[in-house]
Amino acid sequence: MGGEDIGQGNDPGRPADVHFGEYGLAGKPLKIKPMAKDSLCSSAPGVINLQKGNLGIMRVLFVIADLYFSEPLGAMVLSGVCRNAGHRTKLAILEKQDIANLLGDFSPDVIAYSAMTPDEHLFIKADATVRRWALHNNRRVLRIMGGAHPTYFPDVLRKMNLDAICAGDGENAIVRVIDAFAQGKPLEGIPNIITPTQPNFIKEVVEDMDAVPYADRDLIYDAAPEMLDHGIRSFLTQKGCPYKCTYCFNHAYNRMFKGDGRKIMRRRSVDDLITEIKDVAQRYPVARFVRFADDVFVVNKEDEWLEEFAERYPKEVGLPFYCLIRCNALTENVARLLQKAGCKSIGMSIEAGSERVRNDIMKRNMPDAMMKKAFELARQYRINAWGNSILAAPGTTFADDMESFYFARSLNAACPTFSIFAPFPGTDLTKQAVKLGLLDENFDFSAVSCWDYSVLRGYTQKERIMQTNLAYLGQLFCKLPNFAQPLLKVLLPLPITRLYKVIGALAMSYLLGTKVFPGAQPRGLLALLRAIKTALKYMTTINKERETGTSQMRTPAVGLASPDY
Numbered sequence: 001m002g003g004e005d006i007g008q009g010n011d012p013g014r015p016a017d018v019h020f021g022e023y024g025l026a027g028k029p030l031k032i033k034p035m036a037k038d039s040l041c042s043s044a045p046g047v048i049n050l051q052k053g054n055l056g057i058m059r060v061l062f063v064i065a066d067l068y069f070s071e072p073l074g075a076m077v078l079s080g081v082c083r084n085a086g087h088r089t090k091l092a093i094l095e096k097q098d099i100a101n102l103l104g105d106f107s108p109d110v111i112a113y114s115a116m117t118p119d120e121h122l123f124i125k126a127d128a129t130v131r132r133w134a135l136h137n138n139r140r141v142l143r144i145m146g147g148a149h150p151t152y153f154p155d156v157l158r159k160m161n162l163d164a165i166c167a168g169d170g171e172n173a174i175v176r177v178i179d180a181f182a183q184g185k186p187l188e189g190i191p192n193i194i195t196p197t198q199p200n201f202i203k204e205v206v207e208d209m210d211a212v213p214y215a216d217r218d219l220i221y222d223a224a225p226e227m228l229d230h231g232i233r234s235f236l237t238q239k240g241c242p243y244k245c246t247y248c249f250n251h252a253y254n255r256m257f258k259g260d261g262r263k264i265m266r267r268r269s270v271d272d273l274i275t276e277i278k279d280v281a282q283r284y285p286v287a288r289f290v291r292f293a294d295d296v297f298v299v300n301k302e303d304e305w306l307e308e309f310a311e312r313y314p315k316e317v318g319l320p321f322y323c324l325i326r327c328n329a330l331t332e333n334v335a336r337l338l339q340k341a342g343c344k345s346i347g348m349s350i351e352a353g354s355e356r357v358r359n360d361i362m363k364r365n366m367p368d369a370m371m372k373k374a375f376e377l378a379r380q381y382r383i384n385a386w387g388n389s390i391l392a393a394p395g396t397t398f399a400d401d402m403e404s405f406y407f408a409r410s411l412n413a414a415c416p417t418f419s420i421f422a423p424f425p426g427t428d429l430t431k432q433a434v435k436l437g438l439l440d441e442n443f444d445f446s447a448v449s450c451w452d453y454s455v456l457r458g459y460t461q462k463e464r465i466m467q468t469n470l471a472y473l474g475q476l477f478c479k480l481p482n483f484a485q486p487l488l489k490v491l492l493p494l495p496i497t498r499l500y501k502v503i504g505a506l507a508m509s510y511l512l513g514t515k516v517f518p519g520a521q522p523r524g525l526l527a528l529l530r531a532i533k534t535a536l537k538y539m540t541t542i543n544k545e546r547e548t549g550t551s552q553m554r555t556p557a558v559g560l561a562s563p564d565y
């Protein structure tokens with residue numbers, strides 16, 4: 001990543017406006033965060049190239065699968081890092097753009113795929129186009145993939161015949177890789193980078209989050225200007241989660257990266273965070289709502305960071321915000337501080353109605369009484385809680401799912417939602433599903449979705465339909481009065497899931513728009529209709545046809561390249 005003295009006018013502590021000549025972004029000066037003296041990495045490869053007069057400047061095409069309403073922070077942060085090092089970047093959104101056109105126009109040197117497991121099939125298809133283009137144009141292009149998918153399924157390196165994958169944090173790795181490529185040096189030995197000849201990687205966790213340049217918002221708004229219609233702007237305040245929920249990737253990440261003094265929980269200073277939010281609010285003035293994308297916004301009940309944030313954020317930023325928190329962390333003091341700060345909504349997952357499923361199977365460690373108290377506190381402090389429950393988890397029955405519905409209804413969450421358990425490579429619950437014989441050892445994870453029929457063996461077709469129908473009707477029926485409840489039992493077995501999906505998507509859009517992100521909706525009829533269409537697409541897309549014959553994913557995939565896993 002960048003370096004001690006990148007470009008001109010880089011007085012640490014003072015923002016610098018740097019224009020990279022013809023490599024600048026559509027003539028707009030790129031505002032670059034001053035780099036800390038002891039920047040993220042010890043070497044500063046990008047600087048050398050800049051000083052050589054643009055010789056090593058690379059064109060990096062970031063590729064993501066799709067956009068829903070969220071800004072893809074991973075690609076945006078890495079684009080900020082690359083631009084800070086003098087490289088030129090652009091974004092391809094596979095579900096929206098034809099990558100072939102972008103390849104012709106942008107002529108990239110590096111293809112940086114940022115992937116989640118269910119979208120793998122889209123990347124395989126796009127990669128075939130990239131390889132064809134490179135061959136026809138006699139271009140040597142570096143193809144690298146990062147994000148959750150390669151981190152937990154490193155076999156994708158071989159499967160797609162990529163040059164490299166990045167496991168975990170990419171802030172340092174990406175520039176080191178690009179510079180090595182530009183200089184014709186090997187990629188082996190770069191922390192977090194796995195190559196065909198170096199499957200065991202050196203592990204690195206980016207600890208100084210303040211030294212990371214701000215997420216590059218132009219990357220996303222240039223590729224998808226309609227995202228500006230939405231008033232929501234996403235930010236990261238901390239990385240890492242210490243909990244061990246069995247369906248989530250965090251225990252796998254922690255197992256893979258902890259040790260040797262590496263710090264898993266990392267947080268930005270309040271100062272750095274507020275400076276970025278103010279900068280974004282000023283430069284993209286439709287900002288109406290802030291969404292903190294951290295897995296957990298508050299971990300400790302006594303939290304000096306939160307106290308400072310609650311003091312300063314309302315005065316210096318003042319935008320309403322949404323964040324994620326667990327019931328065990330929402331004490332009266334934390335609820336008070338969140339309210340003081342301007343928190344309007346929280347994501348506080350329920351996950352399951354019975355303590356057996358919630359605590360034994362999912363390892364949430366939350367008794368019913370704790371959950372009730374947390375939802376009560378949220379109401380008391382006028383913070384709207386979005387509580388999701390996972391249906392059809394391994395080792396559960398439809399009776400458990402109904403219990404989840406009744407429990408969620410009893411908690412009276414502002415936005416109760418229900419999703420279907422989707423197995424992802426490397427998690428303990430996926431391994432448990434294999435152990436129980438509910439999933440094949442060779443299960444193909446591509447195109448798995450939290451909104452579609454369960455992929456687990458052991459449920460009858462009727463149960464599968466009822467689970468999915470409950471996922472779509474549950475939120476609406478949580479809000480309907482007691483006398484309407486018997487109707488749910490009548491509707492659940494009917495094989496009209498497609499209709500329920502539309503009802504569910506509309507109910508969810510309404511609750512998200514009015515309770516979770518109130519006031520952030522796009523202004524103008526056209527923009528609003530576009531947003532509803534996106535929501536419908538997000539929730540009604542059915543599992544894509546599997547790539548038969550090409551997918552060889554094996555289940556315990558995490559850390560295949562990691563010696564201590």
Ligand code: B12
Pocket residue numbers: 064065066067068069070071072073074075077078111112113114115116117118119144145146147148149152165166168169170171173174236247248249250293294295422424425448449450451
């Ligand atoms: C916000 C979020 C979303 C948002 C935005 C997604 C986005 N495009 O960023 C929305 C709501 C759209 C979303 C949707 C889904 N999500 Co999501 N999401 C997250 C969440 C909570 C945070 C992601 C984030 O912003 N992180 C912060 C950034 C800075 O980190 P990052 O993206 O990981 O990027 C870093 C590294 O991975 C790496 N890196 C990333 N890309 C690249 C590329 C290169 C070339 C390199 C070198 C490095 C690199 O460097 C970055 C900086 O360190 C994560 C959990 C998590 N903590 O990661 C889940 C997570 C990524 N989501 C997940 C899933 C499963 C989904 C869904 C499939 C769920 C579903 N509906 O079925 C959908 C997929 C929708 C789709 N097809 O795109 C899983 C992925 C598991 C997997 N094996 O792939 C995660 C890990 C959560 C989990 N269940 O454990 N998600």
Ligand code: SF4
Pocket residue numbers: 241242243244245248249250251295296326
């Ligand atoms: S608390 Fe949330 S982010 Fe942390 S491990 Fe559990 S599900 Fe994952």
